[in-house]
Amino acid sequence: MYTFAPTTGQPKPELYRELAQAAAAITEGEPDAVANMANVAALLGQFVPQLNWAGFYRLIGDELVLGPFVGKPACIRIALGAGVCGAAAASGETQLVRDVHAFEGHIACDADSASELVVPVVQGARVIAVIDLDSPELARFDADDAAGIEALAAIIATRI
């Protein structure tokens, strides 16, 4: 049994430090990428408030393929460069989108989503996946969220 739980009411940097520690602990020594992504997706759903979707897309060839997540069923394949996820994978840069409806090419998988944060997972110089967070709140994500998810991506890059 795992009993990871976020401390309530703490500032975001501390919350993300706890999340990173939990993710590092739960994936340590486990070589199965799917198992690790599944547990990290579950931790994202548990630790990060105001989300309607959180999970992984893996870069396979020139498209992103849906990986483990929490939330409603989602688009399965996204071309490299398409949507917010494809932009993150193609550029290797975090995409922080305050209003998804203002993002040209945004792919609506869940009509509830209003803002989105997508962080590439990089192994060496290669993007291997993205972590995608969706929120029903406009402008839900800020630089602290981006930094926290980037730190998480760095920790799990060699475990997925």
Ligand code: SME
């Ligand atoms: N909105 C994403 C698609 C994935 S879903 O949000 C789960 C995009 O534009 O790439």
